[in-house]
Amino acid sequence: MPYSVWQTTASRLISPTALSFNRACRRTCCVGRTLPSRSSSSASSCDEDEVNARISPDWAKYRCHIERRGYRLDTVRDVKDYYLHHCSNIEKQGLHVYLSGYHRALARSDEDALCKDVGLRESLFRATRCLDGTKVMVKAVHRDSRELDIVQYLSAPAQQRDPMNHCIPILDLIDAPQDDLCFIVMEEWSANMFPETPVSLGSLMESLRHCIEHIAFMHRHRIAHFDISPRNFLTDYNGRYACIDYELSRRIDVSCPRILYSRGSEIPPEAERGRLSNPFMIDVWALGVLIFRACELAEFHVPELMRLAKPMLHENPDKRPPAASVLKEFQRIQATMSKTQHGRHISP
Known part of the structure; x- marks a missing residue:
């Protein structure tokens, strides 16, 4: 079946909105080491919506605290150096035109000032490990x-040893108990699933x-991710893929x-209708949609x-296969594919 025919068939199973993929999207987050616990009475008194809301910290306030742990938040100098290095073929004027997100930073004279990437959420900041x-x-x-509770659990030694746990590598957790904050430090990987085209079937x-292994792993540990999408699986372009955003x-x-x-990137039909769901x-x-999007x-x-993804997108959630069954069938499919198929490339 030609790719164009397959694309038409796929669109009948999931909406055009679900099939669209924003290649420019960049989101990153993840996991770390255990922090001292607060008292149960203090924790229980916290408003759940408040503690789970996105944080918009005053990054300048915590700059020295983070640096003492060995991480330097990006400055104007860092940003200029990065873009001059990676965009050396663009004229100086072109940097302001094509890299509009950094226009203000490039125009600033204080090169030691913090430089927030305007393309990131307020809770995120790029940095460099000083070491x-x-x-x-x-x-x-x-x-x-x-999020922090789940991040600490998934990054604990016992879970890290499980080969199905594909959380992004966590370097540190920096506690700021005076403000009830924690800074999760993780490796920065790429949000583009594939480095270039054509892409091999093996890749x-x-x-x-x-992706499937990690969700099956999470479900085995009684954790639901709730925001599965291509932008929440990053790659280091060395054959490793990792899940983010808990x-x-x-x-x-x-x-x-x-x-x-009612939240997340992919809303199943039962949720759109306001019904209770597993x-x-x-x-x-969402994992079924991800398979179509990746293809x-x-x-x-x-x-x-x-054929694997079709039952995952069943209108009736009780008739969708569990993630463990999806993984088992995927492993069978992968094992039966010939080496010739795995090396095959298809041009865009």
């Missing part, structure tokens, strides 16, 4: 947030393997959970993947 120059991302969260399958994630403690859901099946729906991005038609 070796490694580029990192720093995310501010509330100390009692669900597509490996990227999907990491802002909406929740621990699911009950055996037969049902929740109301949180794990919400993730399965669209790589411009591949893989009939086996279409």
